[in-house]
Amino acid sequence: MTPAKAPADHPRIPEAKTGILIANLGTPDGYDYWSMRRYLNEFLSDRRVIDYPAWKWQPLLQGIILTKRPFTSGANYKLIWNEERNESPLMTITRDQAAALRARAQEEWGDRVMVEFCMRYGNPSTQDVLERMVEAGCRRIVFLPLYPQYAGATSATANDQLFRALMAQKWQPSVRTCDPYFDRPDYIDALAASVERALEGKKPAKLVASYHGMPKRYLTEGDPYHCQCQKTSRLLKERLGWEDGIIDTTFQSVFGTEEWLRPYTVEHVAELARAGITDIAVISPAFAADCIETLEEINGEIRESFEHAGGKGFTYIPCLNDDPAHIEVMLNVVRDNIGGWV
Incomplete structure (x- = not known):
């Protein structure tokens, strides 16, 4: 023109x-x-x-x-x-x-x-x-x-x-x-629907909501990420109608030597298995698409950590992707x- x-x-x-x-x-x-x-x-x-x-x-x-x-x-x-x-x-x-x-x-x-x-x-x-x-x-x-x-x-x-x-x-x-x-009702609804679909409506002993980690120092310096992750987990639990204690918020992909946000997913799932919780599901609400951190880290390293500690049933719930x-x-x-x- x-x-x-x-x-x-x-x-x-x-x-x-x-x-x-x-x-x-x-x-x-x-x-x-x-x-x-x-x-x-x-x-x-x-x-x-x-x-x-x-x-x-x-x-x-x-x-x-x-x-x-x-x-x-x-x-x-x-x-x-x-x-x-x-x-x-x-x-x-x-x-x-x-x-x-x-x-x-x-x-x-x-x-x-x-x-x-x-x-x-x-x-x-x-x-x-x-x-x-x-x-x-x-x-x-x-x-x-x-x-x-x-x-x-x-x-x-x-x-x-x-x-x-x-x-x-x-x-x-x-x-x-x-x-x-992170707290939009339509996003929480989509997350909840993906959980219900993957678990066929059953309630797990534990649903681990694993978010990408970051140095703990970033939180004290004013980054809101940790708080927003916690709120997403809480809203997901409320939308599913589950009681307190079923969803655990954890953090993965630790890098370097300084302390990152805890608990670390790879350690937490092993602790669950050793405590007798041998069937869990894992979801990654911080990821909009499945990637190396979900397909390889969660379904590989984190799954292995759980199974080596005595875990039996491990269900990975895919990201929302192009749903x-x-x-x-x-x-x-x-x-x-x-x-x-x-």
Whole structure:
């Protein structure tokens, strides 16, 4: 489209649209050493994730961690890799989520909206996707990080990367970032329905709600993540109509030597087994899509910890992924933020 009364050589301006951009953590391009090293370097160099001074952290990261960890992480990714599409399950699921959200958004708003997804680390990068959306005419963008609970190391760094990408734009679109959705009734309903479906309506002796961990220090420094995780667990218990004590909130994926949020999932499930609770279910309410932390860590390391301690029955309840109820939650969050734009 050329503006009215513009000279003949005026650059073409695409018809204005509103963009909806969902973002997840990211994934390596492959499970080989160099793909893993590039991904881990970007992830572990993020000061939102590891906030140690660079002079202290980078020599350790570059000299030791990135020499060894790509091999072990690559082996874990290989166990869950989507060989048919040659990508990680997180990539497959996030693409499917974007496609489902795009279909629902177009039902509601037609061609006035454009729905895309990006990754904080790896590809498709936030900058590349934002640039493509701007070139397609998105003058306004609703940005939804796919983290139900807010944390500096997840939601905030996703926003940071979006803002950095905006700095490269000559004509910046208006942007609205979405609040976390950890206590939305529709999200809690979707979680509860996934529990009831997986357990076929039965009540377990224990449901372990395992959230991604973070250093305990972050809580004392003002990060609300721990409190929001606790509230999600409480609301889930209330929605299911269960009594106190059935749902335990725990934290996984501990890294480094400092103390992280407790209890640690891998230790807690073993303690349950030794205490005679030999049948449990595990759910991961902090993850919007199944990934290495759920498919390999929970169904691998954490399951093994439980079984080695005497546990018999271990049920992993999948993430909400592209379940229609989850897509409706995303659409409702967008609705709350897109008002006046379409």
